[in-house]
Structures are given as structure tokens and as C-alpha cells.
Amino acid sequence: MNKLAIYPGTFDPLTNGHLDIIKRSSKMFQQVVVAVANSESKNPLYSLDQREKMINLALEEHKDEIPNVSCITFSNLLASLAADMKAKVIIRGLRVVSDFEYELQMGYANASLNDSLDTIYFMPTLQNAFISSSIVRSIIVHGGKFSHLVPESIHSYIQQLHTKESQ
Numbered sequence: 001m002n003k004l005a006i007y008p009g010t011f012d013p014l015t016n017g018h019l020d021i022i023k024r025s026s027k028m029f030q031q032v033v034v035a036v037a038n039s040e041s042k043n044p045l046y047s048l049d050q051r052e053k054m055i056n057l058a059l060e061e062h063k064d065e066i067p068n069v070s071c072i073t074f075s076n077l078l079a080s081l082a083a084d085m086k087a088k089v090i091i092r093g094l095r096v097v098s099d100f101e102y103e104l105q106m107g108y109a110n111a112s113l114n115d116s117l118d119t120i121y122f123m124p125t126l127q128n129a130f131i132s133s134s135i136v137r138s139i140i141v142h143g144g145k146f147s148h149l150v151p152e153s154i155h156s157y158i159q160q161l162h163t164k165e166s167q
Helices: 016-026 048-061 078-085 097-113 133-141 152-166
Strands: 004-009 031-037 069-074 089-093 118-122
Touching: 004 016, 004 078, 016 031, 016 089, 016 118, 031 048, 031 078, 048 069, 048 152, 078 097, 089 097, 097 118
Parallel strands: 004 031, 004 089, 031 069, 089 118
Antiparallel strands: none
């Protein structure tokens, strides 16, 4: 059994779909590290520190189900991060066909930089298939209801952030 897998992403914000993949992958590996990418080029809605805080809140909220999951941030190449951590497996999610094309290219690119690296792809459960961070961000920005799309702890945290901004 592989001991360590890295689940990288921007997680802007972490959704129930991400959490589903975290829970499922935590059953396959002794340790799963959720690696939050800096991703300044994507112009995230939330800062790196805020995204890391959200993930840690969700991990704490679900600690009984996923005690073997931790969170880090990174700003270097994923293949380099994996080599530094001696990880051999990357976890990614695939929702739609367009995800597959992008993820396939990224998987090959990572393998070309670190030939001991494999990528495992998870399809979301049916109830989470439509959820993406970009949809959640759009709902948040427009003041819509998003509590059913993110873990409860993240919903509360985002509500607090936006209440502070509006004051």
C-alpha cells in the first residue's frame, strides 16, 4: 500500500466535492496531504492563508472520518513538491470531459518532471458532480445560498469574512 498521496489544488474555496475526494482517498492511503497551491495566476477570491484556514477548518470538522489528512501550502512545481515529500501518488478529481483533457496533460507533465509519480483520478459522487469552486465563488459573490455546497465550517468562515468586509 502506498503510504502518502498528495491532493493538490487551488481550493478557492474547498467544496463538498473536494471533501468527498479527500474522504475516499484517505481510505486508500496511510496519509493524504491536501496541498493548497498559491495560484496567483488564477486570481483567487480568497488569499492563500484564508484557503489554508478553510481546509484546516474542514479537516477539524471531519477529523473522526479523516484523521490521516493534513494540509500544506506550496508555490513551487507539484512534481518538485512530490519529490521533496517522497510522494509517489497525486490525486485529482474529474467532473466533466474538459477536466479530463486538462488533467491528462498535467499528469503527463508531472510524470515528465518526476518519473516516479503516478496520478490517480477520482470521479465525484453523483450528488457532487456539478459542484466546482468557480460555481461556488460566483454564488458567493452574488449573495446566493451556498451552504449546501461547502462543509459547514467553511460556510461559517466565509460568512464571517464577508460580514467583516461589508462593515
